[in-house]
Amino acid sequence: MSAKTLYEKIWEQHIVVEATDDHPAVLYVDLHLIHEVTSPQAFSMLRERGLPVRRPDLTLATPDHSTPTKAELLYAEIPAGPAREQIYTLLANCEEFGVPIYDLKSPMRGIVHVIGPEVGATQPGKTIVCGDSHTSTHGAFGALAFGIGTTEVGHVFATQTLLQSRSKTMQVNVKGELPPGVTAKDLILAIIGKIGVSGGTGHVIEYRGEAIRALNMDERMTVCNMSIEAGARAGLIAPDETTFNYLQGRALVPQGAEWHAALERWKELRTDEEANFDKSVDIDATQLVPMITYGTNPGMVMPVDGHVPALTGDKAYEQALTYMDLKPEQSLLGQKVDVVFVGSCTNSRISDLRAVATALKGRKVASNTQMLIVPGSQATKHEAEAEGLDTIFIAAGAQWRESGCSMCLGMNGDNVGRGEYSVSTSNRNFEGRQGVGARTLLASPVTAAAAAVEGCVADPRVVFAD
Amino acid sequence: MQVITSFQSRTVVMSNSDIDTDQIIPARFLTTTERTGLGKHLFSEWRYNADGTNNDAFILNTQEAEGCFVLVAGDNFGCGSSREHAPWSLIDFGFRAVISTSMADIFRSNALKNGLLPIVVSEEFHKNLLNNPGVKVTIDLEQCSVSVANGGTENFAINNFSHYCLMNGVDELGFLQQHLPQIEKFERRDA
Numbered sequence: 318m319s320a321k322t323l324y325e326k327i328w329e330q331h332i333v334v335e336a337t338d339d340h341p342a343v344l345y346v347d348l349h350l351i352h353e354v355t356s357p358q359a360f361s362m363l364r365e366r367g368l369p370v371r372r373p374d375l376t377l378a379t380p381d382h383s384t385p386t387k388a389e390l391l392y393a394e395i396p397a398g399p400a401r402e403q404i405y406t407l408l409a410n411c412e413e414f415g416v417p418i419y420d421l422k423s424p425m426r427g428i429v430h431v432i433g434p435e436v437g438a439t440q441p442g443k444t445i446v447c448g449d450s451h452t453s454t455h456g457a458f459g460a461l462a463f464g465i466g467t468t469e470v471g472h473v474f475a476t477q478t479l480l481q482s483r484s485k486t487m488q489v490n491v492k493g494e495l496p497p498g499v500t501a502k503d504l505i506l507a508i509i510g511k512i513g514v515s516g517g518t519g520h521v522i523e524y525r526g527e528a529i530r531a532l533n534m535d536e537r538m539t540v541c542n543m544s545i546e547a548g549a550r551a552g553l554i555a556p557d558e559t560t561f562n563y564l565q566g567r568a569l570v571p572q573g574a575e576w577h578a579a580l581e582r583w584k585e586l587r588t589d590e591e592a593n594f595d596k597s598v599d600i601d602a603t604q605l606v607p608m609i610t611y612g613t614n615p616g617m618v619m620p621v622d623g624h625v626p627a628l629t630g631d632k633a634y635e636q637a638l639t640y641m642d643l644k645p646e647q648s649l650l651g652q653k654v655d656v657v658f659v660g661s662c663t664n665s666r667i668s669d670l671r672a673v674a675t676a677l678k679g680r681k682v683a684s685n686t687q688m689l690i691v692p693g694s695q696a697t698k699h700e701a702e703a704e705g706l707d708t709i710f711i712a713a714g715a716q717w718r719e720s721g722c723s724m725c726l727g728m729n730g731d732n733v734g735r736g737e738y739s740v741s742t743s744n745r746n747f748e749g750r751q752g753v754g755a756r757t758l759l760a761s762p763v764t765a766a767a768a769a770v771e772g773c774v775a776d777p778r779v780v781f782a783d
Numbered sequence: 784m785q786v787i788t789s790f791q792s793r794t795v796v797m798s799n800s801d802i803d804t805d806q807i808i809p810a811r812f813l814t815t816t817e818r819t820g821l822g823k824h825l826f827s828e829w830r831y832n833a834d835g836t837n838n839d840a841f842i843l844n845t846q847e848a849e850g851c852f853v854l855v856a857g858d859n860f861g862c863g864s865s866r867e868h869a870p871w872s873l874i875d876f877g878f879r880a881v882i883s884t885s886m887a888d889i890f891r892s893n894a895l896k897n898g899l900l901p902i903v904v905s906e907e908f909h910k911n912l913l914n915n916p917g918v919k920v921t922i923d924l925e926q927c928s929v930s931v932a933n934g935g936t937e938n939f940a941i942n943n944f945s946h947y948c949l950m951n952g953v954d955e956l957g958f959l960q961q962h963l964p965q966i967e968k969f970e971r972r973d974a
């Protein structure tokens with residue numbers, strides 16, 4: 318048998334009907350995650366055609382995107398309007414079609430890509446889809462996970478399958494060890510900076526090498542999460558002891574003899590030594606530094622103490638700098654920051670919150686800056702509170718919220734104002750992403766904490782030197 | 784779905800590369816539970832001024848854009864989110880095809896499912912289109928070709944299955960449903 322990549326192994330295990338010249342392959346879906354924004358039209362399609370959700374037992378729903386993060390809104394009265402209507406449409410659809418949901422009051426609710434792993438629904442070797450591009454997050458467990466459109470959400474509802482063409486494969490090999498103070502977020506930002514926002518188009522990226530093996534699961538999810546920002550639909554990391562230790566004992570993970578059987582299967586999930594990738598990129602981890610974006614896509618990224626590149630004659634780049642109100646060749650250090658956001662499916666897990674708490678302990682958020690810390694899930698929130706992290710955040714002057722997508726995208730009431738600068742741990746710095754006219758600088762949680770303390774962009778290696 | 788064979792139109796050019804889904808339709812308009820009516824929000828951030836009035840300088844608000852339903856865009860069009868609201872809003876506005884040198888995977892897949900043609904052409908062919916905004920193009924889906932009035936024809940690729948669906952106005956779900964016996968068999972694999 319020929320040598321195979323991890324992607325090819327999972328792909329082949331899920332083929333229901335092989336591709337021919339006339340049609341793509343029919344791929345089976347093991348887990349379908351849904352949320353309020355991209356599902357209503359798919360449920361309507363089922364209703365129009367009189368179809369059921371074929372496998373509600375393989376489907377899991379939660380409201381997160383348009384869901385408020387202020388407890389007084391979330392638990393008392395979500396303000397009237399389309400967002401509220403959309404959330405209640407999800408609740409009603411799940412009820413009607415028998416789809417399990419972590420609803421507004423559930424202690425398991427949260428951002429869909431945070432709760433899947435947390436409850437153990439995300440497992441190695443599974444195919445996982447969701448009407449959301451950051452489904453790539455789940456690839457951290459060695460699952461083939463990718464975002465789909467609403468029409469495809471309908472296909473999965475009705476048949477538990479999708480028509481898919483095989484992707485090309487790309488490996489990103491990260492050698493060496495990350496220097497102290499350099500995080501998984503800096504690593505993925507550097508990768509995107511290197512290969513560009515369309516560098517992974519048509520590919521599934523497998524992240525490999527010692528620096529990847531050394532990451533914990535939260536960090537691996539940060540890396541795989543932003544695969545889509547490099548244009549790749551999915552990111553993958555082969556499962557190992559770190560993965561298994563994370564999963565063992567979680568609610569939806571098999572127990573006892575079944576656990577051991579699963580482990581045997583999961584251990585096979587790695588790229589064979591002789592396997593070929595269509596594309597390979599090498600990264601030297603030892604050379605990496607804290608990163609920050611300066612433009613309006615995640616590929617416009619530089620070292621936090623670097624300089625904004627000179628104009629190139631490219632109109633889009635000029636437009637990006639105009640939007641950001643930044644000058645070519647300027648440094649960002651000292652740039653005033655109005656809002657600091659710690660959250661989103663990229664960086665809202667317990668280790669992110671711990672890193673921010675360590676940084677903020679005994680310090681204060683600058684008076685010109687507002688800091689919002691939003692846990693990725695209710696379970697993460699309770700874990701953080703049990704450790705007393707919330708006390709540190711609040712003492713520093715930050716706001717501590719209920720879980721949700723929050724300021725990652727401007728559709729739930731948490732917005733950055735027009736013309737304001739935000740240092741954000743989320744994944745997209747597109748024009749208007751965090752609110753109309755908002756100027757987003759993407760960075761790691763530690764760099765975000767440094768900006769909060771200083772009230773301006775600052776190098777975390779300097780701010781937290783002691 | 785509408786049957787598509789061939790059509791003619793003048794082009795609208797937006798030469799920026801990496802036009803993302805948040806530009807095509809910002810998140811705040813995604814609270815809808817419908818597929819229709821999104822055309823008014825298309826490129827909202829660029830199309831309207833802060834006070835809600837039209838930004839007259841923006842290409843889609845100009846006379847030139849009237850009656851055009853082919854958009855010529857810079858590289859990597861449609862990057863970002865999986866929101867199908869992006870092709871829905873382009874279609875609702877009146878677009879029937881987007882031409883670029885490359886397109887984001889999910890956008891392309893979503894577009895095909897809704898009858899919006901994602902047409903990827905060579906850099907040279909693209910350059911001619913960028914340099915001649917408003918030029919008339921003929922798109923022939925049967926031949927998978929795009930011809931420009933000032934000369935030049937290029938073939939574009941669409942997978943056979945999507946091609947069949949578009950030409951016949953059928954959607955993919957029927958095909959998947961025909962395979963329910965195989966799906967059931969697959970589900971018994973571990974049992």
Ligand code: SF4
Nearest residue numbers: 451661662722725726
């Ligand atoms: S946190 Fe942001 S990127 Fe993640 S699912 Fe929510 S909106 Fe999408």
